[in-house]
Amino acid sequence: MMEMLFCYCCRVHHPKDQMRPFRTKQGYRWRCIRSIEAAACSRRERDAFGRQQTEINRAEAQLVAERLALVRVEQGFMPG
Numbered sequence: 001m002m003e004m005l006f007c008y009c010c011r012v013h014h015p016k017d018q019m020r021p022f023r024t025k026q027g028y029r030w031r032c033i034r035s036i037e038a039a040a041c042s043r044r045e046r047d048a049f050g051r052q053q054t055e056i057n058r059a060e061a062q063l064v065a066e067r068l069a070l071v072r073v074e075q076g077f078m079p080g
């Protein structure tokens with residue numbers, strides 16, 4: 001019978017050949033390859049989302065700044 005190890009991520013036992021030691025704050029824990037890959041994947045997606053959001057925020061800030069500058073010009077006073 002295949003040796004089973006407890007996966008701290010899924011909280012179930014998986015066959016040992018699917019398990020990898022995974023470093024946590026508490027030390028090494030066994031974790032299945034699937035959960036490690038899923039986490040790595042979602043982290044990449046989060047990073048991509050974060051970058052995208054930063055771009056959007058920057059673009060919006062730029063727009064607001066331009067609009068404000070325009071308003072100031074229309075009202076007849078320059079920034080600074």
Ligand SMILES: [Zn+2]
Nearest residue numbers: 007010032035
């Ligand atoms: Zn697992």
